[in-house]
Amino acid sequence: MNTVFREVTPLSNKDCFMIFSREKTEFTFPIHTHAECELNFIENAAGAKRIVGDSIEEIGDLELTLIVNPNLEHGWTNHNCHSKEIKEITIQFHRDLLNDQLLQKNQLCSLREMLQRANYGLTFSRGAIEQIKERLYSLYSEKEGAHSVFKLFGILYDLSLDTSMRELASPTMESDVKIYKSRRIEKAYNYMLENYSREIHLSDVAGLVGMTEVSFSRFFKKRTSRSFVDSLNEIRLGYATRMLVDTTTSVAEICFACGFNNISNFNRIFKKKKGCTPKEFRENYTESRIFL
Structure with a gap:
């Protein structure tokens, strides 16, 4: 069997994370995998289709998905989306940015559990997305320096407190x-x-x-x-x-x-x-x- 498209991202070993922001009229990137962890935010794309592993779902106007499994296939397609003003912010970071020693600390237990669950892909509740949406846009405009890394940690931690987050791919x-x-x-x-x-x-x-x-x-x-x-x-x-x-x-x-x-x-x-x-x-x- 042929293998699915494997993306080589521009994230270097010297970078803590990369963030991309784009406005587009359609989804064109195929289902793919990559070694890096990815937090993907999409706005104004109601009716588009999200594919993560064996999960296929139609998304609403706010979408946020976390992928940390390097072999988990994922992607988005147009499906029933008719919007021409799709906004997307993608953050990619190395898995060892939050290493195991750090994640074993008591104060980070929710973050540790979220990253474990994200092996299946996670989607977050609308309330959680609305809480951090403006911080994602702000992070893109201030993506340089150590403060941006701390802001990313804060976003991930707050998402880990979302009691309505949901795993996507099956066990x-x-x-x-x-x-x-x-x-x-x-x-x-x-x-x-x-x-x-x-x-x-x-x-x-x-x-x-x-x-x-x-x-x-x-x-x-x-x-x-x-x-x-x-x-x-x-x-x-x-x-x-x-x-x-x-x-x-x-x-x-x-x-x-x-x-x-x-x-x-x-x-x-x-x-x-x-x-x-x-x-x-x-x-x-x-x-x-x-x-x-």
């Missing part, structure tokens, strides 16, 4: 379940990731972690904010979307290979979670890619 894109701070949750997720193609019952996983079904179900929902069934379906859909993107395997074959018991159930769950059918997802993703 299959980056198998990092330690963000839930629970060995039982980690063990349950690893079991589902390893056995998603087989029939899995709640009793199987509950027994694995030494809990009753009722207790585990409540514990799982409290720690992950998702039900066991939703999480299992999310994992299976994650593998399904990768196969839709990276292979020519038929939808029916993908359905059964990913643990769904019939094609109608697969189509129903897929459309409910992704907003389109598996066939439409494949077509939407393929048309936005460029291959080397």
